[in-house]
Amino acid sequence: MNVALFPDVVVNGETIPSAAVAAEAQNHTGPRDKPGIAWRKAAQALAIRALLLQEARRRGLVPDPMELAPGRFETDEEALIRALLDEALTIAPVTEETVRDEWAKDPARYRSAPLWDVSHILCACDPRDNEERAAAEARATALLAKLDGDAKGFAAAARESDCGSKASGGHLGQLGPGDTVPEFEAALRKLDEGGVSPAPVLSRHGWHIIRLNAIAPGQVLPYEAVRPKIAQALEKAAWARASRDFIETLAAGATIEGASLAPI
Template sequence: MNLKSTAVLAAALLLPLLVQAQNVAIVNGKPVQKARVDMLLKQATRGGQQVTPELKKRAEDEVVMREIFTQEAEKRGIAASAAYKEQMELLRQTVLIRELFEDYKKKHPATEAEAKAEYDQVKAAQSGTEYHARHILVETEDEAKKLIADIKAGAKFEDLAKKSSKDTGSAENGGDLDFAKPDSYVPEFSAAMTKLKKGEMTDTPVKSQFGYHIIKLEDTREATFPSFEEVKPQLMQRVEQSRLQKYQDELKKSAKTDYKFAQQ
């Protein structure tokens, strides 16, 4: 056997092995390509999963089962049905739209400077003094006046809050509202609260749209905020999503259509 014949024979022997390496299995004579497994694993990593031997095996099982079921569906003529074609059109649109947005994000990535600007803006809005207050909320002014008198006579604020406050969210904790910025509350509440000193209580009921409040200030502190590096990934994502939303709005605005959207 000459050298050329040996090379041909070797190629003929290797070819089935190469084909086999590209396939996961053969189902009823039809190859199931390894590329399908790679596609599933790529989708898994997009979702934050790590590729492990177990995950890879499940992906292989999945593509082989899909091929078995697909062949049966084709045998029964389901691919020619109207219902199948309608769903395939919706699926086609879904995939195209997803890839459009992924392509846009890839070509218009958020920058660190944009994330820092977002950080500074949020930090400025969140800075300032936080107030740790308690309150008791009742229906009438007379109820509130009586409770104030009871507290001044020695009753515990927390006990009366548990018993009498109609704010069920804080009543069971003795009226505790934890630390919050003044703008977290309605204006009447904030105005009365910020005038108090640590340990003080409002002498008169504070009226708001919810009823009558008795407010006690437990403590104050300067608002804390995480460092830029701690929240950088979330801010980058926030900038990215904001930019994508703007892109979607621009496409909607530039499209020529007689359709009227519910929100223009």
């Protein structure tokens, strides 16, 4: 990213150098062909941080860093922002009625984790090696083209897998959320029972051909089991709304150059 193409951010006369925005941009996502999006997100985040710190200092707040983990403490700036939000925001308690109303909208949303019975064929490679990755993908694509579509045909093709599961026809057994790498699980969730991934799926281990043999949907959980989770989600949403409203109030009375607080 060419920093010279992007301006400094100025919040109420306080300058945030473009170099600082460039460093912050590494923490934000954006399309590779549109680096300006990550930059705008970074500029917005730093502008909001500056607004909050200016308000905390205006109120005379003093940082009192909390211990986040053994030996790891907040920075003074993080402590100031936390103290400001604690002082400025008033969040109405989540009532039992509110929680129950949220649950009643669709009780089926709250289920235990599903179980997937899965088989796969692995064409192993180091994804960082372009030549090796391409060769493994070609091999996986050729194997996929030979599949009959049924479990028996899949098990036969799995003899060529690079995974130890080839001894059992590629069968991995029953898996739940978090039991596999994210790329594998994301592809698995898109399959219908008995379905095979339409194209090889790349993970850190190589290219996978995935078959969802069967699925056991999670059971709907009783209200009492999910009540704490719903209450926590409602409190978090209320806090986020109140924080957004507070920042908008600060921004309305501020002079900001080089950044926009509009949604990106």
